[in-house]
Amino acid sequence: xxxxxxPEGLYCEAGGxxxxxxxxxxxxxxxxxxxxxxxxxxxxxxxxxPCRALLETRLGKKQSIETLAYGETCxxxxxxxxxxxxxxxxxxxxxxxxxxxxxxxxxxxxxxHPDPTCxxxxxxxxxxxxxxxxxGSPIYQWPSPESQWSRLRQWWQRHQQMGVNSLVLGYSLxxxxxxxxxxxxxxxxxxxxxxxxxxxxxxxxxxxxFPPYQILSTSTLRAHDGKALVIAxxxxxxxxxxxxxxxxxxxxxxxxxxxxxxxRKKGQCHGLIVSDHADWPGLLEAINASQAHTIHLMxxxxxxxxxxxxxEGRQVMRMERSxxxxxxxxxxS
Ligand SMILES: [Zn+2]
Ligand SMILES: [Zn+2]
Numbered sequence: 001x002x003x004x005x006x007p008e009g010l011y012c013e014a015g016g017x018x019x020x021x022x023x024x025x026x027x028x029x030x031x032x033x034x035x036x037x038x039x040x041x042x043x044x045x046x047x048x049x050p051c052r053a054l055l056e057t058r059l060g061k062k063q064s065i066e067t068l069a070y071g072e073t074c075x076x077x078x079x080x081x082x083x084x085x086x087x088x089x090x091x092x093x094x095x096x097x098x099x100x101x102x103x104x105x106x107x108x109x110x111x112x113h114p115d116p117t118c119x120x121x122x123x124x125x126x127x128x129x130x131x132x133x134x135x136g137s138p139i140y141q142w143p144s145p146e147s148q149w150s151r152l153r154q155w156w157q158r159h160q161q162m163g164v165n166s167l168v169l170g171y172s173l174x175x176x177x178x179x180x181x182x183x184x185x186x187x188x189x190x191x192x193x194x195x196x197x198x199x200x201x202x203x204x205x206x207x208x209x210f211p212p213y214q215i216l217s218t219s220t221l222r223a224h225d226g227k228a229l230v231i232a233x234x235x236x237x238x239x240x241x242x243x244x245x246x247x248x249x250x251x252x253x254x255x256x257x258x259x260x261x262x263x264r265k266k267g268q269c270h271g272l273i274v275s276d277h278a279d280w281p282g283l284l285e286a287i288n289a290s291q292a293h294t295i296h297l298m299x300x301x302x303x304x305x306x307x308x309x310x311x312e313g314r315q316v317m318r319m320e321r322s323x324x325x326x327x328x329x330x331x332x333s
Contacts, residue, residue, distance in 0.1 A: 002079075002102045003128070005319050010106060010130070014099050015079030017046075019106050029081065031108025032092035033058050033173060046074075048083040050119070051091025053202035054173065070119065086110035087121030088276050089174030090203055096124050105290060106130040109299070111275065112282040113142055117177050117208050123289030130319060131287055132299040134277040135255055142255065142279045148272040149182040152251075155270065156229050159249055160188055163226035167242075170253045172196045172233040174276050177203055177210070179231055179253060184211045189224040191216040193232035255279070284308070 003012050009021040017027040024041025031037050033047075033054035040059050047055055049067040056065065068074055070093070073082040083093035088109040097104045105126040112121050152168070159166045170176040172195040183190055190213040197215050204210075214220045216230055216238070226247065232238045234252070242248050255275025278286060283305060287295055294315040297305055302318055309316045 001128075002097060002099055003104050003106065003130070010319075012079060012097055012099075015076040015081070015097065017076055017079075017081075018042075019095055020108065027076070029095055030055060031086065031095060031106065032089055034089070034109070037108060046076075046081070048085075048091050048093040050202075050206050051093065053205055054091055054199060057198055057202060058173075070122075084124045085119035085122045087112060087115060087118060090118045090177070090206060090208070092118060094122075094124055096126065102127055104128040104130065105292070107132060107286070109134070109277055110286060111278045112285060113145060113275075113279075115145070115178060115276070117174075117181050117203060121286065123286065125291045127292055128294045128296060129287060129290035129292035130296040130298065131283065131290075132277065133283060133297045133302045133305050134300040135275065135279055136283060136297070136300050136302055136305045138280045138304070140255060140258055140279045141281060142258075142275060143273055145182075145274055148253075148274050152179070152182065152272060153186050155249070155251060156186065156188065160227050163247070165221075165226060165228045165230060165242075165248050167230045167232065167239060167248055167250045168253060168272075169232060169234045169250065172235075173199050175253060175274075176231050176233065177208075178274070178276070180210050180213065181208070183229065186211070186229075189214065189220075189228050191220050191224065191228050191230045193230075193236050193238065195233055195236065196231060 003010050008018055008023055008025055010019040017029055018025045019029045020031055020037040021028050027044045028042035030045055030047040033051055038058055045065045049069050052067045068083050070083055070085055073080050079099045082096045086092040086094045086108050088111055094105050094107045103126040105124050109132050110121050156166045168179055170179045176196040192213045193216050239250055251270040253272040253274050257271030258273050295309055296317045296319045298319040306316045
């Protein structure tokens with residue numbers, strides 16, 4: 001097999017490279033800049049061109065990072081490699097690897113729903129498709145993002161009239177920029193956590209523009225108290241630092257909020273169902289579009305997909321990563 005699972009991650013022996021390795025290796029191909037896919041310690045990195053600035057933000061500027069434009073090919077020890085849009089976050093890629101008539105596509109994380117902050121998922125034909133299955137159950141079917149953003153608008157407006165601040169929680173890379181971009185045309189002050197702000201230049205460099213905002217601080221909060229929309233990552237736990245908890249309403253933005261138990265677990269009654277991963281119909285569509293005879297599933301509970309694809313006569317294999325613990329708390333859901 002051209003690609004196989006090693007303790008360090010997906011490995012292409014013929015090419016001598018890893019894809020999204022879990023620890024430092026000689027040559028790492030990176031699907032996207034989320035922490036569970038892009039790790040420090042490798043000697044050489046290769047990613048899609050729009051991913052570069054984000055990778056530098058995450059790993060540091062001193063790394064050796066080479067890039068390819070989407071669709072551009074290169075040879076690594078005789079193995080042909082190219083990157084194709086995955087629609088997950090800015091710069092996210094499916095990686096196509098081909099050698100001696102065998103073609104693999106490693107999808108990384110992907111989604112099919114439209115997202116103005118990154119290039120749209122592009123199906124790539126292959127023999128072996130390595131697919132994530134974070135939301136591998138028919139209960140996950142996303143509403144249109146537009147319907148969710150208009151809920152955000154109404155929610156924020158209502159709070160402004162009541163003199164209450166609105167806190168929206170989204171991961172600092174990808175989700176938060178998607179939320180901020182959706183605020184185009186909404187009225188009122190937007191305050192953004194600094195970890196979200198740090199990623200903004202990478203977006204602007206790709207021609208993606210955002211409505212005006214200020215960086216979240218005690219003084220900007222004080223200046224806009226009772227009117228502000230604050231965007232922050234859940235990990236920043238800004239809700240615990242708020243001076244007047246009674247003057248806040250909090251909303252999560254995640255695919256997991258589709259189910260009531262998850263909402264309860266997260267302590268949130270409100271939530272926008274917006275995900276950067278494929279929902280059930282998206283997974284099936286992407287897998288079909290790949291035309292692959294063998295589907296390798298990773299990230300998430302693959303049992304239902306295995307059943308459905310198996311009943312269609314497809315070869316289905318489970319690819320285990322050694323980092324499931326990290327994956328469950330990973331970014332970008
Ligand atoms: Zn991701
Ligand atoms: Zn991931």
